[in-house]
Amino acid sequence: MTTTGSSIISALGAGSGINFTTLANDLSAASFAGQRQAITDRNAALEARISAAASLRGMVTALAGSVGNRVRAGDLSPRATLGNPALANVTFTPGLTPTGSYTLEVSQLATGQRLVMPPLGNPGDPVGEGSLTIRFGTITGSAFAEGADRPALTINVAAGETLEAVAARITSASGGAVTAQVLAGTDGAQLVLTGREGAANAFVVEAAGTGPLASLGWEPASPGAVQVPAMARDALFSFNSVAMRSASNTVTGLPEGLGLQLNAANPGQTTTLTFANDASAITRLMEDLVEALNDVVGEVNRLGNPIGGELGNDPGLRLLRSVLVRLSSEEVMPGAQPGEPNTLADLGLVLERDGTFRLDAARLGRAQADAPRAVAAMFTTGAFGVFSTLDRLARNATQIGDPGTLGGSITRFQRQLQSNGARLEKIAEQQESLRQRLSRSFAASERRVGASQSTLTFLRQQVDMWNAQRR
Structure with missing residues (x-):
C-alpha cells in the first residue's frame, strides 16, 4: 500500500541517484553539439580542399621542373x-x-711539370733540417725565368720531419699549384712533385740544409739525379x-x-x-609533355567536377583550366623570324575539344626539318622557350599572393580553418560558462531537495505516529 509519506518522497525525487555534475556536463555539451559538429564537418571539407589544391599545384610545379631538368641536363641540345x-x-x-x-x-x-726526386730510404725516415723553396715561371731549354706575379713558396723543415710530412706540407701550402706524393719504389722512398698544366706553371726547387733534404733541389741547368719525365707546356x-x-x-x-x-x-x-639537333630527344620530350599535361587536365576535371569535386567552382582551378586551354597558342619565342616556330602548337601540341592534348608528330617533324636551329632554341634555359613558358605558367597559376590562383585558394582555405578554430575555442568557452551556471543551479536545487527531505522525514515520523494512535 502507498502511504502519504512515500508519495511525497517520490514526488520530491528522493533516492533517484542523479549525478548533477554529470548532468550539467551532458546538458552543456548537448547545447553546443550541433554547432561544434557543423564546424568540424566544414573543417574536414576545407582540409580536403587544401589537400586537393596542394596536390594539383604540386603536379603543375613538377611538370615545369621536370622539363627544366631535361633542358639543363643538355639532353635536348644539338x-x-x-x-x-x-x-x-x-x-x-x-x-x-x-x-x-x-x-x-x-x-x-698541355702538361704539368713532374719531378721525380732521388730515393731517400723509407717514407717515415727523417729527411734532415733546412728548407725547400719552390719558384714558379717558365723554362726554355736550360734557362728558367721566374714569373713576376708568382711568389716563391718556402717550406721550412724541422729536424725529425719525415718525407711524407714534407710532401703533405708542400701540397697544402701551394694551394694545389704543386701536388707532392711519396712513392715507395724498389730503390726506396721517392718524392714526386707535379705542377699544373701550362708552360707558365714550370718550377724549380732550391734545397738548403743537412742530410737527405739537400738532394731534393732541381734546376734545368743542373738536373743532377732528378728525373724529369714531363715538362710544363701549353x-x-x-x-x-x-x-x-x-x-x-x-x-x-x-x-x-x-x-x-x-x-x-x-x-x-x-x-x-x-x-x-637530337630530333628523337625533342620528340620524346614532347610526348612526355603531352602525357603530363593530360594527367593535369584529368586531375583538373576530377577536382573541378561541380558534383563531388573538392575544388568545384574554385577560382584557382578555373584559372589553371583557362591557362591550359591557351597553352598551345602561347607565344614561346617572341623574336622568332617569319616561318620559324614560336608556339607549342608549332611543335605539334594540339588541344582537343575535350580539353586534353595530343601530339601531331608530323607537324613536329616538319618543324625540325625546316627550322632545326629555331626548334633547338626553344629548348634552352633562356628568358624564352618551352621551359620558361611552362615555368611562368606554374608560377602564375600557383603563387601564394594572388587570391585567384591555386596558391591563393590554399591560403584562403587555411584562413577559414584558422577562423573555424577560433570559433571552436569560443564555443568551448560558452559551453564551459553554461556548465558552470547549470552546476550552480543544480547545486542550489540539491540543497533545497536536502532541506525538503529533512522536512519530509519529520512529517513521516508524525504520520507514522498518527497512524499508530488510530490503531
Whole structure:
C-alpha cells in the first residue's frame, strides 16, 4: 500500500541517484553539439580542399621542373659529332645552339711539370733540417725565368720531419699549384712533385740544409739525379685552320660558346666537328609533355567536377583550366623570324575539344626539318622557350599572393580553418560558462531537495505516529 509519506518522497525525487555534475556536463555539451559538429564537418571539407589544391599545384610545379631538368641536363641540345671522338670532348654554353662546322687539329697536349726526386730510404725516415723553396715561371731549354706575379713558396723543415710530412706540407701550402706524393719504389722512398698544366706553371726547387733534404733541389741547368719525365707546356692546336694555344687542355672562348676538353694529339691530321639537333630527344620530350599535361587536365576535371569535386567552382582551378586551354597558342619565342616556330602548337601540341592534348608528330617533324636551329632554341634555359613558358605558367597559376590562383585558394582555405578554430575555442568557452551556471543551479536545487527531505522525514515520523494512535 502507498502511504502519504512515500508519495511525497517520490514526488520530491528522493533516492533517484542523479549525478548533477554529470548532468550539467551532458546538458552543456548537448547545447553546443550541433554547432561544434557543423564546424568540424566544414573543417574536414576545407582540409580536403587544401589537400586537393596542394596536390594539383604540386603536379603543375613538377611538370615545369621536370622539363627544366631535361633542358639543363643538355639532353635536348644539338649533339656534337667529332670525326675523331678520341681527340676531345665538346661542350657549349647552355642556352646557345651551335650549328657551324669546324676543323680541329691538336699538335700538343698541355702538361704539368713532374719531378721525380732521388730515393731517400723509407717514407717515415727523417729527411734532415733546412728548407725547400719552390719558384714558379717558365723554362726554355736550360734557362728558367721566374714569373713576376708568382711568389716563391718556402717550406721550412724541422729536424725529425719525415718525407711524407714534407710532401703533405708542400701540397697544402701551394694551394694545389704543386701536388707532392711519396712513392715507395724498389730503390726506396721517392718524392714526386707535379705542377699544373701550362708552360707558365714550370718550377724549380732550391734545397738548403743537412742530410737527405739537400738532394731534393732541381734546376734545368743542373738536373743532377732528378728525373724529369714531363715538362710544363701549353696545348697547341688549330681550330678552323687558326693556330691557337691554351695553358690548359680545357679550352674555352671558342665561337658559338664552344668549349673543348682535349684528350689526345693528332699532329698533321685534321678532324671535323659538326652539330645536329637530337630530333628523337625533342620528340620524346614532347610526348612526355603531352602525357603530363593530360594527367593535369584529368586531375583538373576530377577536382573541378561541380558534383563531388573538392575544388568545384574554385577560382584557382578555373584559372589553371583557362591557362591550359591557351597553352598551345602561347607565344614561346617572341623574336622568332617569319616561318620559324614560336608556339607549342608549332611543335605539334594540339588541344582537343575535350580539353586534353595530343601530339601531331608530323607537324613536329616538319618543324625540325625546316627550322632545326629555331626548334633547338626553344629548348634552352633562356628568358624564352618551352621551359620558361611552362615555368611562368606554374608560377602564375600557383603563387601564394594572388587570391585567384591555386596558391591563393590554399591560403584562403587555411584562413577559414584558422577562423573555424577560433570559433571552436569560443564555443568551448560558452559551453564551459553554461556548465558552470547549470552546476550552480543544480547545486542550489540539491540543497533545497536536502532541506525538503529533512522536512519530509519529520512529517513521516508524525504520520507514522498518527497512524499508530488510530490503531
